[in-house]
Amino acid sequence: MISPLENAKDVEIVWQNLEPKKPYPFPWPILGFFDIFPECVYMDPPEMQAVQFDADSQFDLVILAYQVWFLSPSLPITGFLKSAEARVLKDKPVITFIACRGMWLSAQEKIKGMLNSIGARLIDNAVLVDQGPPWATFVTTPRWLLTGNKKGFWGIFPPAGVAADDIRGASRFGRAIADSLIKLETEKDSSLLKGLGAVKVNPRYIAGEKIAHRSFFIWGKLFRAIGRTGHPLRRFLLIVYIVFLITMILTVMPLGVILRAILKPFIKEKLENQVKEFEKPSGSSTERMAQYI
Numbered sequence: 001m002i003s004p005l006e007n008a009k010d011v012e013i014v015w016q017n018l019e020p021k022k023p024y025p026f027p028w029p030i031l032g033f034f035d036i037f038p039e040c041v042y043m044d045p046p047e048m049q050a051v052q053f054d055a056d057s058q059f060d061l062v063i064l065a066y067q068v069w070f071l072s073p074s075l076p077i078t079g080f081l082k083s084a085e086a087r088v089l090k091d092k093p094v095i096t097f098i099a100c101r102g103m104w105l106s107a108q109e110k111i112k113g114m115l116n117s118i119g120a121r122l123i124d125n126a127v128l129v130d131q132g133p134p135w136a137t138f139v140t141t142p143r144w145l146l147t148g149n150k151k152g153f154w155g156i157f158p159p160a161g162v163a164a165d166d167i168r169g170a171s172r173f174g175r176a177i178a179d180s181l182i183k184l185e186t187e188k189d190s191s192l193l194k195g196l197g198a199v200k201v202n203p204r205y206i207a208g209e210k211i212a213h214r215s216f217f218i219w220g221k222l223f224r225a226i227g228r229t230g231h232p233l234r235r236f237l238l239i240v241y242i243v244f245l246i247t248m249i250l251t252v253m254p255l256g257v258i259l260r261a262i263l264k265p266f267i268k269e270k271l272e273n274q275v276k277e278f279e280k281p282s283g284s285s286t287e288r289m290a291q292y293i
């Protein structure tokens, strides 16, 4: 995404890796993976390493790249946005850039809330999702996170992660940004990435995300009441929760598909409006793609 800006005249890029004091593992042990979901959902910030930039400096544009963890911003990004250094974003235009399996709607709503409370201006959002249909990434993404194995298998499951072509294609965003830097001064809240297919909301995920987030919220409250990440009783109950979660997914998800098919004619307009809302501010249209590919 940034590569076209690297050699652009008059552009200085400052990179900052947002690192927690205690690194998260990769691949993830299965209990350790699930044990952080309450903190993700309730956005409990981890302790963060000091940032290298001066939080009082005036950046013209901030690109905030993050992963989604349990339908919420990943803990390092929460840690940063809730730290004093996040004041660097005040009154600044921000572009969020998400890489995830495909369920990012609730996480982005939470990011919007945090940016709002800091006083930052979200001008664009671009999203890259894991390759393959949702039923495949439902298997390939967790397999990758828990084993480190990204390869496709059985001839039907594609490799895990964002496709190399999609990653290369993200340079169109950088080219468009390089072309429109002047807009940051002249049209303050204007999107730079409209018409570039920056996001595509899958309406089929909207209800599922809401239900799953609600479930994480209720169970998360219970786990947080028991103790912090790593608490032995919490870990034991996690096993019960994982079984419950898998049962829910195997039963409620197919029911949801049937229910959606029945309700489709009645909720079509509502869904279309929700899609438009979630796709703001960059939208899913592609009329400028040819110019920047």
Ligand SMILES: Cc1cc2nc3c(=O)[nH]c(=O)nc-3n(C[C@H](O)[C@H](O)[C@H](O)COP(=O)(O)O)c2cc1C
Pocket (backbone or CB within 6 Å): 033, 067, 068, 069, 070, 071, 072, 099, 100, 101, 102, 103, 104, 130, 141, 145, 161, 162
């Ligand atoms: C703890 C954890 C929870 C995750 N939860 C979600 C999720 O709720 N929705 C989603 O689309 N992806 C989820 N992912 C996948 C990540 O967003 C991301 O795709 C993955 O970590 C690979 O990121 P990378 O392409 O930056 O390496 C989760 C990953 C981790 C490590």
